[in-house]
Amino acid sequence: EDISNSIPPFNSMSQDDLIFLFAGNLGEAQSLDTILFAANQLKKKKNIKFVFIGDGRRRENLIALVEALSLQETVFFLGRFPLVTTPFFMRKSSVLMVSLKNEPCFNLTVPSKVQFYMSQGKPVLAMLNGDGQDLIREAQCGLAVNADDVDGFVQAIEKIANSSKDNLSTWGENGKKFYDNNFTKEQRINQLMELMMRSFPNPQE
Numbered sequence: 001e002d003i004s005n006s007i008p009p010f011n012s013m014s015q016d017d018l019i020f021l022f023a024g025n026l027g028e029a030q031s032l033d034t035i036l037f038a039a040n041q042l043k044k045k046k047n048i049k050f051v052f053i054g055d056g057r058r059r060e061n062l063i064a065l066v067e068a069l070s071l072q073e074t075v076f077f078l079g080r081f082p083l084v085t086t087p088f089f090m091r092k093s094s095v096l097m098v099s100l101k102n103e104p105c106f107n108l109t110v111p112s113k114v115q116f117y118m119s120q121g122k123p124v125l126a127m128l129n130g131d132g133q134d135l136i137r138e139a140q141c142g143l144a145v146n147a148d149d150v151d152g153f154v155q156a157i158e159k160i161a162n163s164s165k166d167n168l169s170t171w172g173e174n175g176k177k178f179y180d181n182n183f184t185k186e187q188r189i190n191q192l193m194e195l196m197m198r199s200f201p202n203p204q205e
Contacts, residue, residue: 002088002092003085004085008076009049010051010092013092017047017048017049017094018048019094020097020125020157021052021089021090021095021096022050022096022098023089024054024113025055026052026054026058027056027057029103030056030099030100030101031100031101031127031148032058034127034149034153035050035097035127036050036065037150039071039074040069041150043070043071046073048074048157049076050075050076051093052077053079053080053199054198055079055080080199080200090122094123095123095142095168096117096123096124096125097125097127098111098114098117098126098132099147100127102146102147106132107129107131109131110131110135111132112190114135115179118176118178119179120176121176122172122175123141123142123160123175124141124142124144124175125142125143125153125156126145128144128147129147132144141175142171
């Protein structure tokens with residue numbers, strides 16, 4: 001059984017819904033407030049949903065911001081889930097999101113999350129600078145705007161919302177192909193484990 005079928009907003013999705021998923025650490029570096037500010041500009045468009053899976057030091061503050069901005073109908077913080085559920089959430093999501101603060105240390109490397117997202121064959125929407133942004137554009141696997149560019153992020157979401165499903169599928173396929181052709185098996189395993197440790201609980205806990 002698909003566990004996501006019992007979890008909002010997946011359990012009430014329509015064909016017109018777009019699910020933008022963030023999976024991983026909910027910390028300071030991820031600048032997730034900016035995603036919520038973008039969601040606030042789009043909250044009248046009820047078919048656009050933002051889902052966050054994972055945990056981190058900013059989670060409670062982010063949930064409080066959701067309440068303050070009255071985003072409960074379009075923004076969902078679901079917590080952590082068993083590793084086995086990963087494929088369900090990836091499959092049900094329309095676009096995978098990544099964001100990082102505008103800091104020099106983040107501009108010099110490609111976040112492992114970007115590479116993992118590409119491996120899933122889904123379009124990537126990014127709000128970051130440097131090599132991560134360059135990679136998304138080179139692979140033609142989604143859209144990338146500058147770090148902390150809320151208005152640019154909103155425009156990118158609107159562009160995605162107005163894109164055909166075929167176009168979104170092409171972005172996803174491009175990312176998967178680029179990933180398979182350019183990243184080693186060892187890198188893939190490390191990226192998967194890093195993301196899953198941040199998003200899903202340790203079975204031994």
